[in-house]
Amino acid sequence: MLRWIIAHIPSGYLFLQAAAVGLVPYGVSRVTAKVNAMAMFNPTMGESRFPEDEAGDPLTGKFDEDLAVFEQWIENYDDVGIRHFELGGDSGIRAVVIYAEGLSDRNVIHRQILQALMGGEFDVRSTGTLSEQVLRQLPVLKTKECGNIRQAIGQVLEGWAALIVDGVPEAIMLGAFKGVPRQMDEPESEGLIRGARVGFNENLHDNTAILRRFGENQSLFIQKMKVGRRAKRNMAIVYIEDVADPKIVEEVKSRIRRIDLDSVPESGYIEQMIEDSSLSPFPQIQSTERPDRVFGALMEGRVAILLAGTPFALIVPATLSMFLQSPEDYFERWLPGTMFRLLRFFALTVSLLAPSLYISFISFHPGLIPTKLAMSIIGSRVNVPFTALVEALILEVSIELLREAGLRLPKPIGPAMGIVGGLVIGEAAVQAGIVSPILVIVIAVTAISSFAIPHYNIGLSFRMLRFVSMFCAGVFGLFGVILFFLALCIHLVNLRSFGVLYAGPLVSYPFKDWKDFLIRAPLAAMKRRPKILKPKQPIRKG
């Protein structure tokens, strides 16, 4: 027995490998933990993020002093105008309107503010305080009072007009915003054959209004917040109060409150600041320009985040299956909807695995494919001096280059790109013996499949992962592809978006959710909202 054991004690080299087996994953886990901690949103930030908001110069109520402070402030803002006048034209009560050019509507200031106030009658002895009298005369929809010069200036820079009247202790803020109108065109990135030709635009109010137009719904809650420390921007959290899980809503709000950025130029900033795992290759928040997509998600119990100045709305929590769905699935009848959905899952698999399967079959297991096919592939590769991995990489990288270059080209040059790319890379590369024609077919099918994925950003994830799977195949063949697939699945089952499993109905088998996963069941059969979202009201009421 002892001799047997001694005979089987492994060599020193094996001990070295054994140490590597344990230490490498440990090291990797430490590094990823570090990176995650670094990338995570800052949990120490409390509720009140901007202490300077509360500070500031209070209005004294003395007209000349206050005016001097205001003028000091706006000295450096050449786009802020100031207009002195007297109430009622000649009542002797001095007043000024401060407004920002371009942000405030000139017409409103002319007709509804200046005209009304200059033409009105004011008497110190008449009923009510002076500010009440002023408000009574003003045909302006939105008014409020502000007792702080700094805040008042801030609001002027947003588009409010500030009215300061001698004898009124507060500044009267008047809503005289000027919208920058843009057509609500159909979004170019998410076109549909059937469906409303409407997309979000850059105006927050327009965007929330579209959501309202989907039907009267008292429980559609729209709550506005501000993000950005230096450049504060309006944003809105939208959810249906009696459907969405309150835990998710609360989590969304608290994560947004914790955003600590100078400015938030686009909703992508919010997305990156509130996502669960920044190391994951998958987008954990859906971004879309389509109001129908947002509204559908709201009805399922998700939460939408709209940011002023961008047409891209965010939907949380996201699940993988969402990215493979299109509003059209629901607009068309259920049979074609189901078929196209299955087709997309197929396309996803092809776009992820086709090149790596080619590599593993050609360089490791030519015996597993039909003999004739193997012969023809190997025959066509006789002149190719590279291994299958290098060959596939050459073609795949050039396709990615073509795509990236084509994205930003002016439209007239587009066709020229196609000719250069298609002819030179396809035809000439084969003739020169750099790649085999079969591989060109494989890569072309892969590219077409990846175009069939309805979401741009999930397509990006799978484009990245395709390269990983190609390397796995290049090293371990089919075994490597299996390990890659397992690792991908492990990542997916670990991933959560706002507490909801990202792999969605694929795991934990809420079979009821499968009615809207691989297939799209008839509308009448989908009586329940997705269970994984834990909606307050699980049944869709007709």
Added chain:
Amino acid sequence: MNTGSNNQISTRQAIVILINYILAAGILTLPRTSAEKVGTTDVWLAVLIGGAIAIAAGSVMARLSDRYPGRTFFQYSTVVAGKWVGGIVSLAMIVYFIWISAFEVRTMAEVTSFFLLEGTPNWAIVIAFMWVGIYLVVGGIDPIARLFEIVLPITIIIFVLVTLLSMRIFEFQRLRPVLGLGFVPVLEGIKTTTLAFLGPEILLVITAFMKRPGAAIKVVVGGVAIAAAFYLATVILVIGGLSLDGARASTWPTIDLIRSFELQGLLLERFDSLLLTIWIMQIFSTFTITLYAAAKGASDLFKRGFKPFVYCFLPIIFLCAMMPKNINETFQMGDIIGNVALYLFGVVPLLFLGLSFMRRRRR
């Protein structure tokens, strides 16, 4: 925020875990090992009896764990049998889980290097496999259960597809006669077939995480029955397709069965790649759940963190896996593990259950 991650698994998930644990090396080797031992065409009968025994043994373990809800065997063993006996038995089980984990890895490496990756050294295959495995295990029982739920349907679909295809060369004649030499040969094969059903011992660990621990017996019956269906189909198809002698003569009879026919005109001509794919996934699940059980056991026994043990056990498993010098020694290692398991999980839980009843009564 972790609203869903409560570290609990449903009854269905427990069944899936059990099936994935049971199905492992046996899919490829059971037809040979059982045919060698039984020697007649009644192998399928031995498989059925083996499954029944596994259900019996598993029920004992389920009942035992059921008495200590929310606790793993490693936590309550010292309560049942005292500090020393309980500690030693727990330690033995941890060692067992490490060994079986190593055995699975080695078998996987043997098959992979033989059929898929000629020329790639075993250690490279093993290391890559183990690194992917650890990614799953450190997440705990929750992700394990969820991954198994992805793996099992794939296994079932491909297995059914492949077995249906192998019906082309199936001849019922090869399965006859039934009980031609009486019942004695069947009895001789029972130990081998029972060992193919190693797996219910995982209940000693996972019952603690079940939402309804009372359903543990249901898990045993459901899990073993479904796994038995797999094994039964495998054994019958291999013997019906290759004949008894064919099954005895080949090292991996199931793969040889799939390799023995070709289909023209399809994308794939041979289907052993598909079978190997699901088989590697099954080995992967057995490897991860045993590694999990070992690390969980150690962390419960020594009341230390879970993750350090996972990282510590990896090199040990690697060394154990690399110890056998060739494939025959690997199979010998498997036999030893099986014999140990027979006592460790056939006899010990029964004693513990008795002890536990006595203790309860005394109180």
